[in-house]
Amino acid sequence: MFHELLIKDIRATTGFIERNFNLIKRYIGWEIVFMVYTIVNAVTIGLIGVTSGDPNKVVYLIIGALLWGFLSIIFHEVAESISWERWEGTIEFTFMAPARRITYLLGMSTYAVIYALIRSAIVLFFLSLFFEIKLTNINIPIAVLVVVVSSFSFIGMGLIAAVFPLLSPEKGSQATHIFQAIILLISGVYYPISVLPGWMQKLAIISPATYTLRAVRAAILDGKGLNELSGDIIILIILGIILIPIGLIIFSMGERYAKKVGKLNRNG
Numbered sequence: 671m672f673h674e675l676l677i678k679d680i681r682a683t684t685g686f687i688e689r690n691f692n693l694i695k696r697y698i699g700w701e702i703v704f705m706v707y708t709i710v711n712a713v714t715i716g717l718i719g720v721t722s723g724d725p726n727k728v729v730y731l732i733i734g735a736l737l738w739g740f741l742s743i744i745f746h747e748v749a750e751s752i753s754w755e756r757w758e759g760t761i762e763f764t765f766m767a768p769a770r771r772i773t774y775l776l777g778m779s780t781y782a783v784i785y786a787l788i789r790s791a792i793v794l795f796f797l798s799l800f801f802e803i804k805l806t807n808i809n810i811p812i813a814v815l816v817v818v819v820s821s822f823s824f825i826g827m828g829l830i831a832a833v834f835p836l837l838s839p840e841k842g843s844q845a846t847h848i849f850q851a852i853i854l855l856i857s858g859v860y861y862p863i864s865v866l867p868g869w870m871q872k873l874a875i876i877s878p879a880t881y882t883l884r885a886v887r888a889a890i891l892d893g894k895g896l897n898e899l900s901g902d903i904i905i906l907i908i909l910g911i912i913l914i915p916i917g918l919i920i921f922s923m924g925e926r927y928a929k930k931v932g933k934l935n936r937n938g
Contacts, residue, residue, distance in 0.1 A: 682770075686777025687784070690747075694785075708739055708789065709796045715860065716801055726891060729803055733887055734859045736797070740790045740817065741824050741879055742850060747782035748775075748828025749846040752835040771922065779825045786821075807893030816885040816899065819906045823878035826913025827853075833924035853877055858884070878909045 694701055712735040719728035827849075834845035856870055857863075857879035863871055874880045885902040888894040896903070 682773045683777040683780060686774060687781040690778070690781040690785075705789065705792065709793055712736065712739065712793050712797055713800050716797060720801075725803070728801060729891060730887060731860060732797060732801065732803070733890060734883060736790055736794060737817070737883055737886060738854065738859045738879070739793055740786045741820065741882065742854075743786035743789055744779075744782045744821055744824045745828045745831065745850055745853075746846070747785060748779055748825055749831035749849075750835065750843065751778045752832055753843045771925070772918065775829060775918065775921065779828070782825070782828070783821055807891075809889040809893050809895055812895055812899060813886045813889040815896075816882055816889065816903060816906065819903055819910065820878055820882035822910030823906055823913050826910060826915075826917040827878070829914065829917025829921050832917075833920050836921070836924045836928050853879055856880070878906055878913075881905050881909075 712732070715735045716728055716732045719731040722728075831846040831849045834841075834849075835843050838845070856866065856874045857877045858866075858874065859879065863874045863880065866874065881902040885899045885906075888899060
């Protein structure tokens with residue numbers, strides 16, 4: 671029985687992943703537009719570092735641009751999944767489908783990670799055409815480990831943010847962008863946390879991006895290993911363990927409320 675249920679969930683998860691990649695094909699024009707914007711934005715940030723005359727500053731900013739692009743895509747794709755369902759007019763069908771809600775969310779999250787990896791690889795390729803970066807003390811395995819571990823935290827935050835479009839067809843999408851902007855502000859993506867006001871530095875403690883950026887930069891710029899970065903990695907693991915269940919609970923509560931008051935079938 672468990673084996674059959676597992677196979678069914680895997681098939682459903684794969685179906686949700688495939689459906690989202692089919693949506694990319696349908697709106698390929700918009701994908702190209704957003705990709706060009708992302709590349710230009712990352713190159714512009716790198717060029718700001720070039721003006722400082724410090725190669726480490728260039729790498730510092732490029733790492734910030736790449737990581738923020740990767741993490742924000744995961745957050746955005748999970749959080750905006752409900753808005754996409756409404757746009758396509760499939761939200762009621764999806765929520766009535768014979769698939770567990772956790773399977774649906776797992777499919778959306780897996781797609782988000784795969785999509786973010788593909789986008790980040792493309793951006794990295796174009797960055798390599800603009801900047802000659804020579805790193806002699808880089809610890810790639812640890813940097814990759816940190817990025818993978820941090821993905822879970824951003825999936826959890828994406829699930830929490832996904833409740834906004836669920837509850838408010840008109841303004842929910844904007845609320846997710848505000849949530850994302852706050853994370854960008856307090857996490858030290860393009861500048862050290864130390865330049866923030868004291869009260870903002872306290873907020874940075876609760877952002878997974880803070881630990882991700884700090885650990886990846888330490889692994890790439892300083893070659894630090896698992897022993898030195900174990901503290902940040904443990905914090906990211908704990909945040910992932912906390913945020914994903916909280917996200918699932920909040921999303922389930924929001925879904926029940928939306929069904930109760932009849933918001934699922936509204937296009938806003």
